Amino acid sequence: MxxxxxxxxxxxxxxxxxxxxxxxxxxxxxxxxxxxxxxxxxxxxxxxxxxxxxxxxxxxxxxxxxxxQVAPLISYHIGRRTRFRQNLLEQGISPAGEQLADAVVPASARVAAALGLAEGSPVHRLLRRGLADGVPINIGLSYHCATRFPDLAAQRMEGVSVTDIYRSHGITDYFRKRTIVFARRPDGEEAGLLMQHPDQPVMVLQKTDVDAAGQPIGYSEAVWAADRVQFSFDSQDEGEAAPESAIDV
Amino acid sequence: MxxxxxxxxxxxxxxxxxxxxxxxxxxxxxxxxxxxxxxxxxxxxxxxxxxxxxxxxxxxxxxxxxxxQVAPLISYHIGRRTRFRQNLLEQGISPAGEQLADAVVPASARVAAALGLAEGSPVHRLLRRGLADGVPINIGLSYHCATRFPDLAAQRMEGVSVTDIYRSHGITDYFRKRTIVFARRPDGEEAGLLMQHPDQPVMVLQKTDVDAAGQPIGYSEAVWAADRVQFSFDSQDEGEAAPESAIDV
DNA sequence: GAGTGGTCTAGACCACACG
DNA sequence: GTGTGGTCTAGACCACTCA
Incomplete structure (x- = not known):
């Protein structure tokens, strides 16, 4: 032809x-x-x-x-009081999470820096998968100090929320400090867990949670199926100036 | 073999x-x-x-x-006072922009909604390309009310910044209202303008600028080469709660 | 074992860049 | 024109799934 x-x-x-x-x-x-x-x-x-x-x-x-393929699209809002469950419920989507693996490992240089610990300190590393209406939408690797939160892995496995675990350790409030976003191609394992094609891009979101005093308490990197979700970020109105260029975003 | x-x-x-x-x-x-x-x-x-x-x-x-291929990586911060030029200069990267096309067109439904105008109202549509050290990193389509900013296209062409144009119309301050982020595969034209492979993903950032009174004044959609940039978003510390799940991001 | 997709070679012709 | 990558067909064999 x-x-x-x-x-x-x-x-x-x-x-x-x-x-x-x-x-x-x-x-x-x-x-x-x-x-x-x-x-x-x-x-x-x-x-x-x-x-x-x-x-x-x-x-x-x-x-x-x-x-x-059936491909649902989710809009995931990141801002004040972002919660996985609530975010999805508001769209009529049923959220779920499953713990795929957990271990206590020595903190790598990057994780140690994010959590303000010495390199090699013991940290929980949790691998979890999030689902929306039963369809995988993200894979998250999270890190927490194992000394400060000794039973975190077991509690998370039993379905205790991070917020509740924090609270049981005297942390009544905490904040998302910064979110870093980029896109790349997934490796074979990621594509498999997300049940998506290896050539379909994924978005990576890295964030650090800090307590009211600004001390880091948790760090996570999550890989999202790019064709199933879009993110929105609100900027604060107070005292912000806007970009000077129209190509700015 | x-x-x-x-x-x-x-x-x-x-x-x-x-x-x-x-x-x-x-x-x-x-x-x-x-x-x-x-x-x-x-x-x-x-x-x-x-x-x-x-x-x-x-x-x-x-x-x-x-x-x-030579592939530089840029970290682009989005938060208070985000500016394309400053963002790049801080990393020792030389910023540049070029206007590829401009026209006054009737507002589509989506643009009209974003700008708070009636559908079909005349709006400037500017197509610009941003470069870092001479390498294309984004393509932006921006929309502004043509009645309110009659000479915007010509002024932008001459290098006048958006901030200065706003100021000349009595807008002394303005804010990024919300940024929506997702990733997809580029079409052929986008891949060509970004000088990247069509199978390499791009990130799309949509945003609306509003004035001090909260009225929309500009809307833009920018396509970024995903392998050349990563974005960071700061969340405000005041009154924010953090996600309840570790797979949250 | 039968049927599915996954990979490979061989060879032909087309489109584009450059001297 | 020559050399480059782009697309196509034909046919073979391998890996996986399921009855």
Whole structure:
């Protein structure tokens, strides 16, 4: 066929999904069948399918087949009193979390710096996965001083919230100090846990929690499925000046 | 050769870049030569090169060759008094901006809503590109009421800052109201303007500027090269509660 | 074992850059 | 024109899933 044939195939399949001819969860024809349908080589068909898988419209499972992906979009607000559960409940989405792993490890240089501890100090490292309506949306690695919060891992495992654990240690209030955001491609494990295509980007959010005195008490890095969430940040109105450039954001 | 051959080729080239055997800006051997070097088919070589191009380590130019990419990383802080120029200067990076296009257009529903205007009202639409040390880092589309700021496009073209234009219209102070962040894959034009691989993700930042009375005066959407920048957001300390979950961010 | 997707080679032709 | 990367077909074999 002509050139850029795989783009034609991609757009055709994409259009059928948009038009509802291919319902979410439905299985696509096999590659052989698609080759015949589009009078194309397998290479072109596979390229088109791969592109749509990256966009999150298709999900390819080796040995089983290719399926139309269901992709919910969540709006996650970060500002005053940000809470995972509440954020999702407000959108009619059911939140859940599961602890995948926990260990006490010596603090790396970065973690030690974030928590204001000496490098090598024992810290809890918790790996958790967050779900929205049963669909994975983030993977979080969090770090807390193991001396200060000895039972944190066990309590979190039992479903005790971070806020309650803090409170039981005399911390009645705490703040998100700063959030760093960037995007990258996930590694294989991250893509697997998020059940997304390895070529679909993820957003990484790093933050430090501090107590009322400004002392760091927790640090976490979370990886979010970029096609399932968008973040909003409120800026304080008081005393802020705005950017001088229109390309500023 | 064996299976997953293309990953071996990818890792080998990646290692040579990390080890400095392939200097930034250097041209890679041609695909034919790489095929011989690795005793592989062209398909495997192309796949390895494509993967590295997506990671930003290589830059492929049709008809010219494949080159080792130089990728600077910028940290862009968003908070009080965020300014494009100052943000970059503080990191020893030279900022620049260029106006790619400007027009007065009827406000779309979304723009009208953001600016508090009636749909179809005339608004300036400015397309600008921001550069850091001569490397494109963002593309911004900004919208302002054309009735309120009749000469905005011309003034911006001459290098007058947004802050100064606001000031000449009696707006002495203004604020970033909210910033929405998400990541996606760029379209072809965006990838071209950012001089990045189409499979490399971009981050989209949407924001509205409001005056001291809370009235919207400007709206912009900017697309950033995700591998060249990371963002940080400060949360206000006053009266904020922190998330209840460790997977929270 | 049958069917699915995953990877690989071989070879052809096209589009673009540059002298 | 020559050399580069871009796309395509054809065919083979491997890995995974499931009956």
């Amino acid at each position: 002509g050139r850029d044939n795989w783009k034609i195939i991609r757009d055709q399949i994409s259009a059928e999904i948009s038009a509802g001819m291919l319902q979410p969860g439905a299985q696509l024809p096999t590659e052989s069948q698609l080759c015949q349908t589009f009078h194309a080589g397998r290479h072109s068909v596979r390229r088109a399918v791969a592109a749509l898988a990256v966009e999150g419209k298709l999900r390819v499972e080796q040995g089983r087949g290719t399926f139309v | 064996g299976r997953d051959n293309w990953k071996i080729i990818r890792d080998q080239i990646s290692a040579e870049i990390s080890a400095g055997m392939l200097q930034p800006g250097a041209q890679l051997p041609t695909e034919s030569q790489l095929c011989q070097t690795f005793h592989a088919g062209r398909h495997s070589v192309r796949r390895a090169v494509a993967a590295l191009a997506v990671e930003g380590k290589l830059r492929v130019e049709q008809g010219r060759g494949t080159f080792v």
